[in-house]
Amino acid sequence: MHPDEAGQAIDTILSSHSREREHLIPILQDIQERMSYLSPKALRMVADHLDLSENDVYGVATFYSQFRYHPPGRHRIKVCQGTACHVRGGGLVLDAIVRKIGISPGQTSADGGFSLERVACFGSCALPPVMVVDDKVYGRMSARKAEKLLEDLE
Amino acid sequence: MAEIHLTIDGRTVTVKAGATVLHAARQAGIPIPTICDHKDLNPYGACRMCIVEIEGVRGFPTSCTTPAAEGMQVRTRSPELETLRRRTLELMFSGHPNTCLVCPHREACESMRPMATKAGRTTRCGFCSNREECDLRNMALQAGGRDLNLPTLYAAHNLERDDPFMDRDYNLCILCARCWRICEKIHGKPAISIINRGRQARVGTAFHKSHVHSGCTFCGSCIDICPTGTLTDRFARWHGKADTRADSACILCPEGCSLTAHVKGGQLVATAMTAFEPDSSLCALGRFGYAQIVNAPTRLLRPTIRDNGESFSVDWDSALDAAAAGLSKHESALGILVSAAASREDRHLYHLLAQELGAKFAAIPATPAGTKPLLPKWVTGPKKSRSSALILSGDFLEDKHLAGLDFLLVIDGLPSPAQERADVLLPAALLSEAEGTFRTASGQIKDLARSSRAPGMARPEWEILWDLGQKLGLKSMAFDSLDHITAAVGEDPAPQAFADAPRHDVRTLPAFYRGHRTADLVPALEAFGLSATPRPLKQDVSIEGFQLLETRELAPNMHLLRIKAPQVAAHAKPGQFVILMAKETSERTPYTLADWDAEAGSITLILEEVGRSSRELALLKAGEVLAHVSGPLGKPFPVAKKGTVVLGGGCYGIGAILPLARALRQAGNHVLSVIEASSAYLLFWEEELRAVSDEVRVATKDGSRGAYGGVQEVFQQIVDQQPVDIFIAVGCTFMMRMVAELTKPWNVPTFVALNPIMVDGTGMCGACRVSIHGETKFACIDGPFFDAHGVDWDELACRKSAYAREEVEALPQAVDLSALMFPGAARPRCGCGR
Numbered sequence: 012m013h014p015d016e017a018g019q020a021i022d023t024i025l026s027s028h029s030r031e032r033e034h035l036i037p038i039l040q041d042i043q044e045r046m047s048y049l050s051p052k053a054l055r056m057v058a059d060h061l062d063l064s065e066n067d068v069y070g071v072a073t074f075y076s077q078f079r080y081h082p083p084g085r086h087r088i089k090v091c092q093g094t095a096c097h098v099r100g101g102g103l104v105l106d107a108i109v110r111k112i113g114i115s116p117g118q119t120s121a122d123g124g125f126s127l128e129r130v131a132c133f134g135s136c137a138l139p140p141v142m143v144v145d146d147k148v149y150g151r152m153s154a155r156k157a158e159k160l161l162e163d164l165e
Numbered sequence: 166m167a168e169i170h171l172t173i174d175g176r177t178v179t180v181k182a183g184a185t186v187l188h189a190a191r192q193a194g195i196p197i198p199t200i201c202d203h204k205d206l207n208p209y210g211a212c213r214m215c216i217v218e219i220e221g222v223r224g225f226p227t228s229c230t231t232p233a234a235e236g237m238q239v240r241t242r243s244p245e246l247e248t249l250r251r252r253t254l255e256l257m258f259s260g261h262p263n264t265c266l267v268c269p270h271r272e273a274c275e276s277m278r279p280m281a282t283k284a285g286r287t288t289r290c291g292f293c294s295n296r297e298e299c300d301l302r303n304m305a306l307q308a309g310g311r312d313l314n315l316p317t318l319y320a321a322h323n324l325e326r327d328d329p330f331m332d333r334d335y336n337l338c339i340l341c342a343r344c345w346r347i348c349e350k351i352h353g354k355p356a357i358s359i360i361n362r363g364r365q366a367r368v369g370t371a372f373h374k375s376h377v378h379s380g381c382t383f384c385g386s387c388i389d390i391c392p393t394g395t396l397t398d399r400f401a402r403w404h405g406k407a408d409t410r411a412d413s414a415c416i417l418c419p420e421g422c423s424l425t426a427h428v429k430g431g432q433l434v435a436t437a438m439t440a441f442e443p444d445s446s447l448c449a450l451g452r453f454g455y456a457q458i459v460n461a462p463t464r465l466l467r468p469t470i471r472d473n474g475e476s477f478s479v480d481w482d483s484a485l486d487a488a489a490a491g492l493s494k495h496e497s498a499l500g501i502l503v504s505a506a507a508s509r510e511d512r513h514l515y516h517l518l519a520q521e522l523g524a525k526f527a528a529i530p531a532t533p534a535g536t537k538p539l540l541p542k543w544v545t546g547p548k549k550s551r552s553s554a555l556i557l558s559g560d561f562l563e564d565k566h567l568a569g570l571d572f573l574l575v576i577d578g579l580p581s582p583a584q585e586r587a588d589v590l591l592p593a594a595l596l597s598e599a600e601g602t603f604r605t606a607s608g609q610i611k612d613l614a615r616s617s618r619a620p621g622m623a624r625p626e627w628e629i630l631w632d633l634g635q636k637l638g639l640k641s642m643a644f645d646s647l648d649h650i651t652a653a654v655g656e657d658p659a660p661q662a663f664a665d666a667p668r669h670d671v672r673t674l675p676a677f678y679r680g681h682r683t684a685d686l687v688p689a690l691e692a693f694g695l696s697a698t699p700r701p702l703k704q705d706v707s708i709e710g711f712q713l714l715e716t717r718e719l720a721p722n723m724h725l726l727r728i729k730a731p732q733v734a735a736h737a738k739p740g741q742f743v744i745l746m747a748k749e750t751s752e753r754t755p756y757t758l759a760d761w762d763a764e765a766g767s768i769t770l771i772l773e774e775v776g777r778s779s780r781e782l783a784l785l786k787a788g789e790v791l792a793h794v795s796g797p798l799g800k801p802f803p804v805a806k807k808g809t810v811v812l813g814g815g816c817y818g819i820g821a822i823l824p825l826a827r828a829l830r831q832a833g834n835h836v837l838s839v840i841e842a843s844s845a846y847l848l849f850w851e852e853e854l855r856a857v858s859d860e861v862r863v864a865t866k867d868g869s870r871g872a873y874g875g876v877q878e879v880f881q882q883i884v885d886q887q888p889v890d891i892f893i894a895v896g897c898t899f900m901m902r903m904v905a906e907l908t909k910p911w912n913v914p915t916f917v918a919l920n921p922i923m924v925d926g927t928g929m930c931g932a933c934r935v936s937i938h939g940e941t942k943f944a945c946i947d948g949p950f951f952d953a954h955g956v957d958w959d960e961l962a963c964r965k966s967a968y969a970r971e972e973v974e975a976l977p978q979a980v981d982l983s984a985l986m987f988p989g990a991a992r993p994r995c996g997c998g999r
């Protein structure tokens with residue numbers, strides 16, 4: 012989206028909410044839904060709208076794991092870190108992916124190819140450890156299999 | 166207002182309605198421990214140290230947030246409360262460096278090292294600038310330090326040292342939220358907030374922006390209210406706790422904000438807000454710049470006169486005579502230029518002097534960034550209309566205005582081009598060094614306190630002028646006290662305020678002080694767009710030199726450097742050291758060789774960041790070039806077959822004993838290597854040592870791994886089990902001394918590698934003199950290894966601390982502008998290497 016367009020889209024969202032602090036979370040949710048992430052500019056506009064400090068807005072947003080601060084990559088990778096996956100090596104799978112694409116959870120690779128998220132549970136606890144790529148579920152993963160999967164995606 | 170009666174620990178207490186239980190207890194003199202509570206902040210209830218029992222109330226409410234109520238029965242002390250408070254402390258310390266609290270050698274260590282070490286990362290109280298005034302530490306010690314169950318988790322947050330004026334190490338943060346609460350109270354919209362959640366929660370800015378871009382005005386209140394060593398004033402940090410505080414006012418701009426001077430041993434170390442209130446706020450220059458200006462290394466120290474083109478220092482009397490003679494001779498053509506950043510008394514005397522001598526007079530106002538003060542025509546106009554003799558109290562004129570003067574008297578505390586042309590130069594006391602009064606833009610008159618000592622022979626200007634008046638025989642300038650002068654000032658006009666107050670906007674900070682660029686005196690101001698005098702670019706990076714092949718932070722604060730130095734690698738022997746210089750301008754500092762590879766032509770060193778030189782080295786990036794590496798220096802260790810050899814290494818010494826272990830084992834000895842660190846996460850090279858030793862044992866000061874204690878505890882264990890033929894210890898002076906004292910009664914030869922201050926490393930300068938069995942030796946050529954039982958340890962400690970103050974003053978205060986502009990890109994390395 013062009014920056015001007017993005018600004019307008021955010022303005023539209025803001026104007027549909029009055030300026031009380033309680034609206035902070037719904038505003039952030041609306042923006043993320045429309046723009047798919049919260050940019051520094053978006054947070055600044057929200058802070059101005061509600062007359063808050065940008066730092067406080069960021070503080071509130073980062074308290075909730077639902078918000079993202081980078082545009083998602085072409086491939087969205089989510090790795091489950093729930094109990095079932097954790098005990099079966101979900102952490103190793105995540106580590107392997109971090110090493111492979113060189114970004115931490117919550118980030119998007121520089122070329123925009125991948126974004127990585129850590130997720131609490133997908134409800135596929137029978138297949139641990141689980142990862143999801145672009146809404147397709149992959150069960151019984153291992154570090155090796157995850158690496159292979161990423162290579163195939165590239 | 167209504168009153169409330171309640172009972173605390175059996176005593177009846179009467180308080181005003183609205184008071185909290187904590188207030189009530191304090192009022193009655195009943196102590197309740199608190200951390201997050203602060204008298205100038207609203208109750209918050211985060212730390213839970215202040216819990217009490219209240220009859221009829223379930224659980225343990227926090228007294229700081231509970232309003233006192235009529236008839237309340239409160240208990241502040243009970244076995245349950247004590248246990249809970251202990252648990253709270255333990256929890257708070259589980260993510261906070263705590264080894265010094267549980268270390269078995271704490272008392273001895275602190276008596277031998279009274280000042281905290283100026284480390285990069287604070288991994289223990291001994292490395293913490295907050296140690297002398299830390300409530301948290303006191304509480305833990307009172308709770309019996311060593312009996313606490315304190316696990317260690319090191320968060321490994323990046324050090325934040327790229328912003329002007331403040332060093333932040335969030336590895337010490339206990340999330341009491343005092344900082345952002347005070348920031349919000351003072352500025353409305355805080356420049357910091359608590360970000361992230363759960364284990365990742367920390368204090369920070371939106372998107373981890375620099376404070377320069379987060380809305381921070383650099384008022385410093387977060388630093389002053391933080392109970393831990395997390396937030397620190399970079400300049401004041403290592404000077405230690407102030408012994409004197411004096412309320413005064415800032416005269417750097419017309420606002421004239423009130424401030425409190427923090428003085429230690431006569432030296433101004435900081436100026437801070439007088440209260441944690443919005444209208445007591447200070448600007449970045451008032452909070453952080455004051456002390457740097459007063460402590461400028463370029464301060465003028467001695468009265469100087471010029472005769473026949475040559476200048477020389479003289480005593481005050483001769484200098485004043487010369488000044489008076491010059492003034493009498495050029496009375497008719499005299500002009501006096503002073504700065505408005507001066508006390509009313511100083512200005513009044515200058516004004517009187519001008520009246521008496523019929524001279525022209527102008528006071529140059531302070532101006533915000535981006536503006537230049539207007540100078541009067543009689544100094545800048547056509548030559549004919551100019552004054553041909555001047556008194557300058559500051560640096561206002563360019564060379565072209567100064568050329569061809571018949572007489573020039575400069576009275577100032579800081580150097581300027583005018584000084585080169587001055588016939589008489591008188592050194593003046595500045596800011597906190599002189600008493601007086603100041604009128605602010607709002608018309609208020611504030612007292613200026615004299616709280617610190619002027620350097621060298623510098624004197625307050627009013628004293629200088631008073632004496633000068635006497636020399637000139639001016640009756641109107643004969644006062645009998647400063648108060649008299651103050652009384653004579655009368656109704657002076659209030660100065661004109663800046664359009665925007667600097668304390669609300671860092672872009673409007675005063676650009677000049679007495680005509681000197683503030684950014685020259687306080688280099689970090691460049692981050693706010695204030696410019697310093699352009700200097701010719703010095704080419705610091707020489708292409709010829711010693712390339713850094715690899716650099717890594719092995720453990721927090723411990724850096725491994727692999728450097729290309731084929732000459733050194735080819736001739737190195739175990740026990741030898743090198744002297745390094747990161748840049749041409751660096752100090753020369755010795756480091757023991759931890760390893761080398763003659764074939765690859767590289768040497769490996771382990772260094773701990775504890776001051777300027779090691780910091781310069783630690784911040785170098787792979788591929789960069791060191792200005793100098795000289796070595797191998799010192800006598801190699803006499804490696805021979807002796808039987809069982811026990812090596813002890815602590816901190817950088819862990820690296821230093823590796824080549825010794827290897828060589829001693831190759832020579833047929835049975836080698837036991839013992840390494841110590843404060844805590845398990847600070848250990849390194851255990852595997853490397855295992856490969857070259859018969860056995861490796863570990864000790865940690867918090868008992869988190871191996872033996873509880875230091876190498877000395879393990880040495881004791883070893884002698885209890887087997888005979889030992891030699892002990893060798895390499896580490897800090899404290900550790901080596903403890904080892905020496907331990908092994909002396911055993912009569913086992915013990916060697917230590919002494920590390921006094923060295924300069925040339927070739928036995929010429931004598932800086933590294935040590936006494937061994939009463940004989941003077943040079944550590945650089947006779948050492949570094951000496952008989953531990955012959956070392957005069959007190960003398961060594963004394964020599965090592967000889968430059969303590971200079972070492973603190975040498976720490977850099979400038980900011981790296983490119984690091985501020987491109988955060989992340991210029992950051993050397995993140996985390997602690999793990």
Ligand code: SF4
Binds near residue numbers: 262287290291392
């Ligand atoms: S803040 Fe510093 S002095 Fe206080 S407990 Fe922590 S490390 Fe020790």
Ligand code: SF4
Binds near residue numbers: 381
């Ligand atoms: S220095 Fe002042 S403005 Fe900046 S973060 Fe601290 S309290 Fe806030």
Ligand code: SF4
Binds near residue numbers: 343390391
């Ligand atoms: S930085 Fe200091 S004041 Fe702020 S939360 Fe941490 S410990 Fe408390």
Ligand code: FES
Binds near residue numbers: 200212215216229230
């Ligand atoms: S002082 Fe009451 S909860 Fe911290």
